[in-house]
Amino acid sequence: MNEIKFKVNGFHCESCVKLATMKIKKIAGVENVDIKNSGEAVVQADREISLEELSEAVASAGHTISKN
Incomplete structure (x- = not known):
């Protein structure tokens, strides 16, 4: 199992967290996706997930990411 830790920027409410998770x-x-209200995130996957893939996913929800 591959795991990546990063921070999602731009959260304003719990709905932001839910949308980014989705x-x-x-x-x-x-x-598995675990994102805290602070933006700290951990993603587990059965393959290596790139920061670019994650960035594209959260950008569609109006957020950016940064590496921890």
Whole structure:
């Protein structure tokens, strides 16, 4: 299992967290997504997920990411 840790920027409310989580879960191979209200995120997948894939997913929800 591959795991990547990063920060999602631009959260304003719990709905932001839920939307970003939903977008990331749509990436092929993602098995678990844990995002805190602070933006700290951990994604587990059955393959290596790139920061670019994650960035594209959260950008569609209006957010950006940065590496921890």
